[in-house]
Amino acid sequence: MSQLAVGSYVDNGREGHKVEVRRRASGGQRWSTFLRNHADVTWCCDFVQTHDVLFRPVFAFFIVHLGSRRVIPVATTRSPTQQWTAQQLRNATMNGEPPKFFIRDRDDEFGAVFDRVARGPGMRVIKTAVRAPNMKT
Numbered sequence: 001m002s003q004l005a006v007g008s009y010v011d012n013g014r015e016g017h018k019v020e021v022r023r024r025a026s027g028g029q030r031w032s033t034f035l036r037n038h039a040d041v042t043w044c045c046d047f048v049q050t051h052d053v054l055f056r057p058v059f060a061f062f063i064v065h066l067g068s069r070r071v072i073p074v075a076t077t078r079s080p081t082q083q084w085t086a087q088q089l090r091n092a093t094m095n096g097e098p099p100k101f102f103i104r105d106r107d108d109e110f111g112a113v114f115d116r117v118a119r120g121p122g123m124r125v126i127k128t129a130v131r132a133p134n135m136k137t
Contacts, residue, residue: 031135040067044103045089047080059109061085063092065099082113089117098123106130 035042041116045063052058063072073092077084098121104110105128118125128135 019060035066038101041100042066042103043072043092043099043101046105047107047109061088063089066103080109082109082111085109085119086114086117089114093121101126103128 029037043063043065045061048060048062050060051056056078058078060074060076061080063073064070065072073088075088075091095099100123102118102123103115103126115125
């Protein structure tokens, strides 16, 4: 049973007072609905850490088109910086039409430089919520 259904029948201990149930604000759409509606005009990006033969860390940066699940570019570096990540975004949007929405997480490798480059061609940057690892899928 949902909390909404239970809350309409349960007292919170005081006579005549029901349990407050938090309802979703009307007019907004769920995150999954947004992704489904805008998948064709949305890209997301992230880093994957791996190691080379000598066990040194290597970071792979990739951008995914959500509508087709196609990986656009992949680049690797040993120490990603905001400038390097912003350049990878420039390289990805050089030949084609940039997406309307760009989803990124809150890593330090993105930052203000990356956001400024993304807003240049008209992309709207959406940062994932804190501690929400599945928000990009």
